[in-house]
Amino acid sequence: MTDKCISAQEALRKYFGYDTFRPYQAEIIEAVQEGHDCLVLMPTGGGKSICFQIPALINQGLVVVVSPLLALMKDQVDALLENGIQAAALNSIQSEDEELVIKMKARQGDIRLLYISPERLLSELDYLLPSLDISLFAIDEAHCISQWGHDFRPEYNKLSVLKERFPTVPMMALTATADKLTRNDIITQLGLDSPRIFISSFDRPNLSLHVIGGYNKKQKLAAIYSFIQRHARQSGIIYCLSRSNTEMVAQELSQLGITTEVYHAGLSAQQREKAQAAFLNDEVQVVCATIAFGMGIDKSNVRWVIHYNMPKSIECYYQEIGRAGRDGMPSDTLLFYSLGDVVMLSKFARESGQSQMNMEKLHRMQEYAESPICRRRILLNYFGEEVEKDCGNCDICKNPPQRFDGSVLVQKALSACIRTGESITVQVLIDILRGSHKAEILEKGYDRIKTFGAGEDLSFRQWQGYLLQMMQLGYFELLYNEGNRIKVTPSGWKVLRGEQIAMLTFVSNELITERKDKKKGKKTVDTPMVERSPDERLFDSLSMLRSRLAAEEGKPAYIIFTDKVLQELVIHKPVSLFDFARISGIGVAKVSKYGKEFVGLLRKELGLKREKGDTYAETLMLLMQNYSIEEIASARDLKPVTVYSHIAWLIKEKKFTEWHRFLTVYEIEAVAGALKNVNYTGELKPIYEALNEEIDYGKIRLAIAVLELENE
Template sequence: MESTPIALLKNIFGYDNFRPLQQEIIERTLAGKDSFVLMPTGGGKSMCFQIPALCFDGITIVVSPLISLMKDQVQALRANGIKADFFNSSILPEEEGAVISRAKRGEIKLLYMSPEKLIAVSTTWLRDLNIKLVAIDEAHCVSMWGHDFRPEYTQLKAFRNSLPDVPFMALTATADKSARADIEVQLGLKNARLFISSFDRKNLSIEVRGQVPKKKKLYEIERFAEQKRNESGIIYCLSRKNTEEVAEYLRGHGHSVAFYHAGMSAEEREQVQTAFIHDDTKIIVATIAFGMGIDKSNVRWVIHYNLPKNLEGYYQEIGRAGRDGLPSETRLYYNMSDFVLYSQFADGGANAAMQKDKLSRMLQFAEAKSCRRKILLSYFGEHLTSDCGNCDVCDNPPMHFDGTILAQKALSGVARMKEKEGITMLINVLRGSANAEVHAAGYSQLKTYGVGRDVSYIDWRDYIIQLANQGLIEIMYSEGSALKITPIGWKVLKGDLPVRLTTPVQPEEKNIRKPISMQLSTDAEVDPHVYEELRKLRSAIAREKNVPAYVIFSDKSLKQMSIDLPVTENEFLAISGVGMNKMEQYGDEFMEVIAKFKHVPKPRKSPTILETFDLYKQGLSPEEIAAKRNLQVTTIYSHLSQLYTEGKEVDLEKFVSKDIVEKVRAAFNDLGKNTELKPIFEKLNEQVSYGEIRMSLTLILSGK
């Protein structure tokens, strides 16, 4: 088999093009150089080391702290015909021996190992292997500055030093500048090049809802889940108790749901996770530990029941939705009590100041009145030039007004209470509350007492948080959340600076998003009947093989099938995510189902092949047409071949050389004039692409 990266990408994994940076990373690795890969969750990190592993003639070691992820990725690799295995604490001693034997015989291309196991055997049988690449996944675990520090990762530097001529690749989705520098030192990377891909996951919608009472929150979450009754989702909670309460509430409303937290036995957690991966359970309510080891591509939504500790964790957790690139939704609920609780946790821990600073940034994001994606991406060093149009702030832009008088009333109250009180007391004083604590402190005698009684408690709280976000006041959590006026705040109080505020939007005023329609970027409508039949077939095969359904085909591949209705080998191979191994294993069964619907007209504005023909007549190349229509080049070649067969004016001969046509003709004749593409592809030592074979056959069969 041709082992160039692009050929492997198409023939093994079924994709025509690399994602941004992947090819550069792969080429650097093949040149024997170290790399540091920073990509968001679902950004395509695995392909960066899986493709080089197939190019090298030895074995690739993949270090991962996540046992369930190893199993997941090994299953996916094997489904594509790749020899992969894992070596961790979950396998029995006799299984360990079998893995070691296969590795020594050169029968494994990728071996996934936990850091503990790797360190334990690094000076024994591991030395006997022909190691050509080492990939260290979740590399932030090596850094004290990372949010998921793992002490055993610090021992990997010695392993790196024992393989001075082998390229090492560190990969992570979450590492700020401090963590990045630390990772390079801790792992002993040599002149590593840092690759940072875009963190903009455009397919994820972002919504934040603050200060929602518990009963209303549960009601809203149930309504949200009801709209997505047949879709997979994750709900993250702060405490074990919350996970059980939310799961019980949803179960009481007929949802397929389970909870997951550290208080359960390892066996119980494994059962819950397996049921979710296999789509037997639709919703998981969990503490934040859940999901790190899951490569499930069809999670359609993620909800945070509480405020996350930091933006890195939040981004990683919402990134578990929509890994297949299809539209997915995220929602964050928060209350100030979450913030106070996390602040108290941070006080007694390591790097307390840094952890509290990150927590403050998280709160600022939640309280923001501007495009949330802009804020999120800027935190990771990326800047959008325009608003995203896919977050709650963009959906409901806030209305601004001159809030100078309101600000001065609040600041005056803070000053007159000697900067000793928090938000609740300030609001009670401004609203003229008869609260006993207000009177006991003598605050009912202040000039600011009752000056804001025309503003509701909730609105006052919103305005005060806005003042904090604008830097006019500071919340001193170390002093019982007392409010302090900043230098800018004093200028406002004295009348030297104006203030702009936004009109509060209460949770009940926000629109719940409509359910995601089953659409792909081609603007073609997915036939729900075809999709459902394909989904049932996929589920049956997955159960038979005891693998997750998305390992057979992703939702994205199924939806593309229900649009294009492929019934030939060539058409089926043109579907994104369909490689040769999957074509051989499952192609006939899926095409048999699709053939039943082939006669049914597909609801489109115009036939897809005619769209290709229109663009061809405009002078666009097949590559340009593919890019414009967001289709694979192979699909465009198939369209052009069919148009040629139908007598349309298409010059196929300018896309395929006479030399290639003659090679295909010879193979075609040697194989008894068999028009199936794969035998010809193999006969030609996989040196001629499927698109070229398809066009050559069209010319040959037309008498050329």
């Protein structure tokens, strides 16, 4: 369905249910309308898709969207169809007949947006694309084109051919994460012509940021159990660096009764698809995954993301935490960080083809994890965005670290390193300081050095936390190419000699621990019985209705309504379709499709009976959104004659005054003349015949309503 002469603002309200654009969206749409190329940087959940979906609705021609993953295409197409927008995707899993139908519709102008992978697009350069009336190319996940980007894909490299073959068609490149180097590379690689560059704020204030350093495997798992306990019934993702860790964490959670799936590149395509579908459809609460999972996830109600290991760069970290809270509702992130992560990631970085750049990115990630200042300020600063105050929604802001003179601790640690000939790793150093009698310590005589047991008053976790700080402060370095042995730096020697004070941040020894079932010996997670408020119970009821409808239609629940929309329903409690239609995020198609059931549930929960005249209200609401009579009939599954009778009633009740949209003055005068010549008793057929069957029954009904209103 294409709207002619509809404005961007009207399309936003009608199809997406929003009254106002987010920052830069209107300007980006205007730039496209003027024929400019655009580079759009917006955070995940920031509204990038609207920037090319609105032009598809208000312009003639087709918008071709290049997207890297089948799952992402399917998600977006499903969401568009749910909003009453004709969209389709060409992919490798379709039959030839399905492909032919989509191509035919695209050529005939019956599809507004066509999603396609870069490989498929290149194969259609000489056949399908030249036969289409293309108004815009939108390159989603555009950072994939750059070798400086965190998710480089070689097939994206060939998309520059689009500018050569379609020089007059504007192009929009969109990404959520790209530093300055990557941005410039995107422009060059795609051949964008003097593009308008729009960089939205990278701030996601709804995401809380929390980092825990120095936990071992047991401690991490205990903290994860406790974290999930606080997020009962909420979906989340746990990212791990290795496949083995994803399987280990998933197994531990499953033993606790937490529904969990595993996702990594070692699984078959069928297994990965099954895991992803289960997560999207809320059949499992948690996915334990490597970084292979997520780009194709458009799930808006992911409420938390945990990183079991530190990511290799801030770009990766930012993109992965961005999968939480896409609907704008409060969501939590937790990052575990250890020296072991630094060692492993440093090895990967040094062995990569771009070792210098990757090491630099890793160092910036370390700085974020170890910083004693507001984490959001560091994150935003990385993307070139300055903020004037702390965020108040990270662990540093909520619990400012306590600093103290840690010179003695540094001297103990570095002295032990020197006395072993700077030949030991961090693990061995901690064992020496804590007075461990492991075989390795005894065999090498480390139990006889002066600093053996000098730090036995501190836990392993505390020593690991302090050593992380010492490394970050530059008191020692790890020689990654020499077995990760510790080497004291000149700054470290100054502290050793008492020439410099070392200020450290206090590391707590408090740990979150799990309880063991005494009878069965199994780990368990206690779920406290908390009385839910009436609004929370109402949210649950709305969520159950959404889940039922989603199951009946075979689609993820968030495609029907996001959690944020459900929250708006709880806050405003609309008990009529008029009020329901005014809820932010609910467009006309969804009012027509789901309004009755949700309003009915709300009225039932609030103890109200069904309001008379709702069917007229629904027709009026669609009229106000500029739907035609045929579109109203289709959307409401009514016959056009019924819609005409609704409009006639609305005219007589003075609720609808724009009758001129469907009637001319000539038609009204003709009906008025016919009424004088026939004995009108409510039957329309005599009037129809008196007009020589030139004006149809529906218009006659409307004309009579207008005339009766005028007579009053």
